Amino acid sequence: GAGVSQSPSNKVTEKGKDVELRCDPISGHTALYWYRQSLGQGLEFLIYFQGNSAPDKSGLPSDRFSAERTGGSVSTLTIQRTQQEDSAVYLCASSLVAGADTQYFGPGTRLTVL
Amino acid sequence: GQQVMQIPQYQHVQEGEDFTTYCNSSTTLSNIQWYKQRPGGHPVFLIQLVKSGEVKKQKRLTFQFGEAKKNSSLHITATQTTDVGTYFCAGPAGTASKLTFGTGTRLQVTL
Numbered sequence: 001g002a003g004v005s006q007s008p009s010n011k012v013t014e015k016g017k018d019v020e021l022r023c024d025p026i027s028g029h030t031a032l033y034w035y036r037q038s039l040g041q042g043l044e045f046l047i048y049f050q051g052n053s054a055p056d057k058s059g060l061p062s063d064r065f066s067a068e069r070t071g072g073s074v075s076t077l078t079i080q081r082t083q084q085e086d087s088a089v090y091l092c093a094s095s096l097v098a099g100a101d102t103q104y105f106g107p108g109t110r111l112t113v114l
Numbered sequence: 115g116q117q118v119m120q121i122p123q124y125q126h127v128q129e130g131e132d133f134t135t136y137c138n139s140s141t142t143l144s145n146i147q148w149y150k151q152r153p154g155g156h157p158v159f160l161i162q163l164v165k166s167g168e169v170k171k172q173k174r175l176t177f178q179f180g181e182a183k184k185n186s187s188l189h190i191t192a193t194q195t196t197d198v199g200t201y202f203c204a205g206p207a208g209t210a211s212k213l214t215f216g217t218g219t220r221l222q223v224t225l
Binding site for chain 2: 100
């Protein structure tokens, strides 16, 4: 079975442009997380989707960041008007049922804002 | 909100030496999970502990969950260069809560 996939693997953009990052979770997993990881740093929680519940957006750093999850599967993280400080690896993870379950991470998208 | 801290932030050991990282949560956890992230890679699940005082071993790795279910430790015996990476603990305040990851401990092993 396929694991969590993310696309693109690398994204280079210019300051001020919008970007969309995609996450395909493991089939059947109802919980999905987005994290941001700057070089040499820990995992910064961004947003959490659990089934049909309203997402936990408490980690989004600004209103330039948004995410959606369509049909309970694929998720897209959108960053509007990108800034250089947005440069980081964006990781997606999914878990089977509850938020407390084991998380399976995708390979990440490395975003570079010039 | 829930906070999970790990110490040390970084440790450099010679191959063959032992290593321990400690994880402390501000709230009681329903379980504790440990993940390893190799340089350039993504976090990979290692193990989960659920019971108070539980100890589990995986070859040279020993994981322990504290009696109060607020702290945990990972001990590596006789480190090898393959142990290099960042080790994260993670735990939910409740089974319906999201996982909160610790700050991580980066381990460097040299010959």
